[in-house]
Amino acid sequence: xxxxxxxxxxxSVSEGALVLLRxxxxxxxxxxxxxYVQYPNQGLQLLLKYTSxxxxxxxxxxxxxxxxxxxxxxxxxxxxAHMSDAAEYFCAVSGGQAxxxxxxxxxxxxxxxx
Amino acid sequence: GAGVSQxxxxxxTEKGKYVELRCDPISGHTALYWYRQSLGQGPEFLIYFQGxxxxxxxxxxxxxxxxxxxxxxxxxxxxxxxxxxxxxVYLCASSLVPGEAYEQYFGPGTRLTVT
Numbered sequence: 001x002x003x004x005x006x007x008x009x010x011x012s013v014s015e016g017a018l019v020l021l022r023x024x025x026x027x028x029x030x031x032x033x034x035x036y037v038q039y040p041n042q043g044l045q046l047l048l049k050y051t052s053x054x055x056x057x058x059x060x061x062x063x064x065x066x067x068x069x070x071x072x073x074x075x076x077x078x079x080x081a082h083m084s085d086a087a088e089y090f091c092a093v094s095g096g097q098a099x100x101x102x103x104x105x106x107x108x109x110x111x112x113x114x
Numbered sequence: 115g116a117g118v119s120q121x122x123x124x125x126x127t128e129k130g131k132y133v134e135l136r137c138d139p140i141s142g143h144t145a146l147y148w149y150r151q152s153l154g155q156g157p158e159f160l161i162y163f164q165g166x167x168x169x170x171x172x173x174x175x176x177x178x179x180x181x182x183x184x185x186x187x188x189x190x191x192x193x194x195x196x197x198x199x200x201x202x203v204y205l206c207a208s209s210l211v212p213g214e215a216y217e218q219y220f221g222p223g224t225r226l227t228v229t
Contacts, residue, residue, distance in 0.1 A: 004156075009154075036220075041222065042222055043117070043118065043205070043219075043220035043221050043222045043223060044157070044205070044207075044220040045220070046217050046218075046219075049217070090156050090157070092156075101147065101159040101162060101170060101173065102147075102149075102157070102159065102218065103159070104156030104157045104158070105156050106154070106155055106156050107154075107155070107156050
């Protein structure tokens with residue numbers, strides 16, 4: 001069965017600093033992996049997705065993630081944090097059955113200070 | 115164009131009551147999903163529709179929960195005999211077609227509080 005573990009429920013960075021949000025997955029089949037962002041009182045928005053085309057995936061708002069099969073990881077990074085990046089971030093893996101249901105991690109809240 | 119909409123945005127009900135939560139997917143999207151997000155947790159899958167039929171309802175926690183999508187567009191999640199443990203944000207998502215590579219677009223959710 002597929003699962004996702006997000007290390008660190010809360011990450012705090014200063015504006016302009018590197019953002020690193022960690023995600024490890026477990027999957028018995030080649031996974032499809034996703035990062036979503038959730039702003040307060042808004043729906044989840046897709047940041048980026050890995051679908052086996054390239055291991056380094058670039059997403060919106062300057063975020064990117066690298067798929068590392070040997071480490072079963074899909075960490076999310078951004079070189080320079082903005083105040084507007086403060087939100088909750090979820091890593092997800094596809095369910096594998098009919099490829100539809102997403103299995104989410106518990107989320108990481110990113111705080112950005114000036 | 116319009117995104118996924120959900121009504122109501124907030125619902126407070128008493129224990130034991132019946133509630134209905136509505137989801138309007140993006141026009142033309144054939145796949146529709148319901149998830150439940152409890153406080154401090156990530157969304158958890160409940161049920162998935164392809165067209166009018168429930169293709170996967172393995173995430174429904176018990177028989178108090180069921181959902182319909184009679185015309186292949188709007189969906190209603192129905193909860194009978196609500197319990198305090200049902201309190202959560204219920205999220206709806208849709209995608210153009212089912213499949214891992216296709217993005218699921220999420221609505222803002224309905225916050226259900228059972229008192």
